[in-house]
Amino acid sequence: DAGITQSPRHKVTETGTPVTLRCHQTENHRYMYWYRQDPGHGLRLIHYSYGVKDTDKGEVSDGYSVSRSKTEDFLLTLESATSSQTSVYFCAISEIGSNQPQHFGDGTRLSIL
Amino acid sequence: GQQVMQIPQYQHVQEGEDFTTYCNSSTTLSNIQWYKQRPGGHPVFLIQLVKSGEVKKQKRLTFQFGEAKKNSSLHITATQTTDVGTYFCAANSGGYQKVTFGIGTKLQVIP
Numbered sequence: 712d713a714g715i716t717q718s719p720r721h722k723v724t725e726t727g728t729p730v731t732l733r734c735h736q737t738e739n740h741r742y743m744y745w746y747r748q749d750p751g752h753g754l755r756l757i758h759y760s761y762g763v764k765d766t767d768k769g770e771v772s773d774g775y776s777v778s779r780s781k782t783e784d785f786l787l788t789l790e791s792a793t794s795s796q797t798s799v800y801f802c803a804i805s806e807i808g809s810n811q812p813q814h815f816g817d818g819t820r821l822s823i824l
Numbered sequence: 825g826q827q828v829m830q831i832p833q834y835q836h837v838q839e840g841e842d843f844t845t846y847c848n849s850s851t852t853l854s855n856i857q858w859y860k861q862r863p864g865g866h867p868v869f870l871i872q873l874v875k876s877g878e879v880k881k882q883k884r885l886t887f888q889f890g891e892a893k894k895n896s897s898l899h900i901t902a903t904q905t906t907d908v909g910t911y912f913c914a915a916n917s918g919g920y921q922k923v924t925f926g927i928g929t930k931l932q933v934i935p
Contacts, residue, residue: 754928
């Protein structure tokens with residue numbers, strides 16, 4: 712498996728609190744992605760990054776922000792968590808080049824009470 | 825962005841039976857990728873199809889890309905309990921190196 716570490720692996724928090732999820736890679740891949748996975752919706756892209764300090768929105772970006780200050784780290788922040796953001800969050804990476812496959816981390820299970 | 829429709833959403837089969845999941849698009853796709861996610865796990869890349877009419881095999885798994893590059897299928901021959909999981913197709917969604925995933929087909933194999 713690709714060297715991708717997500718932290719924390721599990722988190723329970725309350726509505727209105729800030730939450731930051733971290734994705735760390737050791738592969739030096741340029742592209743990094745954050746997805747959420749919910750029953751009946753599959754994997755939906757939240758934000759992605761195509762380089763240090765270069766990020767863009769995905770299809771479900773409202774309520775989320777990201778930062779990438781180093782190649783190896785991609786942070787996902789929920790500024791004020793809501794119950795609708797309860798989900799499993801996956802980080803993925805891919806190499807530069809068209810049609811490159813994505814490699815996923817183990818996921819973070821986040822519950823907002 | 826590119827949308828891909830995947831059917832069925834769920835499939836239960838007896839061990840030894842065959843299984844097929846389909847991925848369809850209303851527009852021409854540049855490529856299609858297939859992933860497998862075991863229960864409690866993360867998606868794992870299986871294969872990519874690029875050419876019209878392309879067929880690729882991985883042991884008991886056969887992947888096809890339609891002639892018009894608007895549909896794809898994954899067929900598993902003689903399912904085993906190790907095939908249990910959710911199978912996703914994914915297609916380029918217009919942005920460079922962005923893909924859109926299908927909703928997935930959850931396969932349950934009954935021993």
